[in-house]
Amino acid sequence: MNTLELYDQAASLAAMGAWSCDLESERLTWTGGVFKLFGLSVEQPLERQSIVELYSEQSRELLERKRSHAIETGGAFSLDANIVRPDGEERWIRINAATRSSGGRARTLYGMKQDITEDHTRWEALRAMAELDPLTGVGNRARFQRFLDQPDEPTQDDVGALILFDMDEFKRLNDWWGHSAGDACLAAFGERLRNAFPEAQLISRIGGDEFAVLLPSGKTRRDTEMEVGMRIGSLRSPILYNGNLLPIDVSVGLAFVSKDTELNPKLLFEAADRALYDAKRNTSKFLVCS
Structure with missing residues (x-):
């Protein structure tokens, strides 16, 4: 087992995975943990527009705003977002993203996505009580x-x-x-x-x-x-x-x-x-x- 395969299996156990997006073609690349998080098959073709539609409206707006700013500035961002998987299950995910640039221009967006549903539920319950x-x-x-x-x-x-x-x-x-x-x-x-x-x-x-x-x-x-x-x-x-x-x-x-x-x-x-x-x-x- 090579290092990438070992990482992918370990990340899948932790309900997290790595991803990247080629900004010129908008082509997405996911490790298995991200497929599992979104409730999708690893054989399923990835189209960014259809994936973005899985986000709630408010999360989608925040994602696009932070993403655009990171691409424009060559920076990074983090975001806790709400998604509804194709099977109807609602999940919360944490996105950490950074840009890779060349020639003074952002070429790739990449990072990690992690399932934080249980933590978010506990936090919301505590906040509601408070x-x-x-x-x-x-x-x-x-x-x-x-x-x-x-x-x-x-x-x-x-x-x-x-x-x-x-x-x-x-x-x-x-x-x-x-x-x-x-x-x-x-x-x-x-x-x-x-x-x-x-x-x-x-x-x-x-x-x-x-x-x-x-x-x-x-x-x-x-x-x-x-x-x-x-x-x-x-x-x-x-x-x-x-x-x-x-x-x-x-x-x-x-x-x-x-x-x-x-x-x-x-x-x-x-x-x-x-x-x-x-x-x-x-x-x-x-x-x-x-």
Whole structure:
């Protein structure tokens, strides 16, 4: 057994393999471990376009962007990507890539691909636990902060508007009925938000009695304003607690992502927060940032 055969067999055991792509012809070369990772037969002809189609849309966009940059600069990149194999099984892979150049031009892209599905699943479960508000069942401030700090998640095209909710007179409710009653109201309000906005990209409790709802794009401003206004009524109805109806009222601030500029999550949050502040001083208690 030669060195290459030994490497290929050992890499296959570790669910990894080597690959290369001739950039002029786009011809792919894989070791057996990569075929196994993608659920393909080693006899199957490799066409890059059909392989790229196995990547999820978001992973495919990231791959093409990083690949193009590496080719242009003669550099390297790494990427954790999501694929769906021909048998329907979803996997996560880690790609490490580098370029080989001659004459000042990148000629070959090559590297390693490794199956990281189990590690990714464990990590996502831990992150979900760390980013979940245990009282309300929605995301916590850390989860919302990740949106503020990483605008690519969700992607810009997915974000249409941000709604901020503030429960009015919540301190008085706690003082009058007790903190257990306050917790019951928060839990019920979190559930109501999930029911009222099933299409939301993200629902988070971002403060003691303040919540954020991130809506997807695709609807007009007018339609979104009308739908939000109609759903507020169900959020404000009293909550039954130990045989008593506890009053719930909220102020609401709504801000939209501008179609003319790139998404800036922090500016979007500031706009919604201004609308919320104005709403708390307004009898309608629902204002849209102009």
